[in-house]
Amino acid sequence: xxxxxxKTIVATGIGAAxxxxxxxxxxxxxxxxxxxxxxxxxxxxxxxxxxGPIAGCLAGLIGHFxxxxxxxxxxxxxxxxxxxxxxxxxxxxxxxxxxxxxEFAVKDIIRFNIVQVIANVVGWAVVAPxxxxxMYAEPANKVFVQGLVSAGLNAVATAIVGTLLCIxxxxxxxxxxxxxxxx
Numbered sequence: 706x707x708x709x710x711x712k713t714i715v716a717t718g719i720g721a722a723x724x725x726x727x728x729x730x731x732x733x734x735x736x737x738x739x740x741x742x743x744x745x746x747x748x749x750x751x752x753x754x755x756x757g758p759i760a761g762c763l764a765g766l767i768g769h770f771x772x773x774x775x776x777x778x779x780x781x782x783x784x785x786x787x788x789x790x791x792x793x794x795x796x797x798x799x800x801x802x803x804x805x806x807x808e809f810a811v812k813d814i815i816r817f818n819i820v821q822v823i824a825n826v827v828g829w830a831v832v833a834p835x836x837x838x839x840m841y842a843e844p845a846n847k848v849f850v851q852g853l854v855s856a857g858l859n860a861v862a863t864a865i866v867g868t869l870l871c872i873x874x875x876x877x878x879x880x881x882x883x884x885x886x887x888x
Contacts, residue, residue: 709759716760717767720752724768724788729775737854746859747866749788750795750821754871755804758796765792783836787828791859794824807878809871817871821863829856 727745735742745768753761765788773780798820802813809817833855834848 713756713760716752716756717763720748720756720760720764721767721771723748724752724764725771725775728768728772735854735858737851740851740854740858742858742862743855744862744866746788746791746825747863747868747870749792750799750817750824750863750867751870751874753792753796754799754802754817754867755874756796757800758793761792761796762789763792765789783840784833786836787833790832791824791828794828795821798824804871804875805878807875807880809875814868814872817868818864821867822860825860825863826856829853829859 724745727748728743731744733742733744749761749765749768752764766785769785769788770780773785799817802809802816804813830849830852834843834845834852837843837848837852838845
């Protein structure tokens with residue numbers, strides 16, 4: 706079994722903390738009850754793409770847990786699990802993208818966004834509503850509307866915020882062979 710690196714642990718902690726802050730204090734109401742425009746999913750996708758599926762999964766799980774916990778109404782586990790699922794899937798699906806090596810070309814942007822759209826649609830339009838029904842006996846029509854709206858909003862927010870974060874981060878990394886020794 707592969708050991709979890711210090712880098713992954715630190716990325717998980719920072720990712721979870723930023724996910725919490727963005728989700729708790731920068732949530733924009735969507736007009737659908739209990740459903741927001743959530744820019745923290747762009748950050749989650751960035752963490753997953755750069756630091757891998759473990760960091761993405763745990764940052765989503767821990768960050769969403771603390772968002773729910775901080776409101777005082779209890780933890781909505783179906784959505785906490787879905788945040789973890791989305792981070793995991795994006796981390797797995799973007800494993801061939803080398804953002805951490807300064808590479809994020811057009812083909813990488815396309816792959817990143819195909820993966821994040823699939824993760825958000827499966828997570829929010831399928832996993833979250835099904836878990837809401839199974840765990841909380843929520844009405845199907847309500848949770849599937851919330852799930853579809855969340856899937857769309859999270860995919861758009863991730864396409865914008867996540868892509869911009871990956872581009873900005875990749876541009877800070879020196880490309881291989883770009884540094885030359887002076888005479």
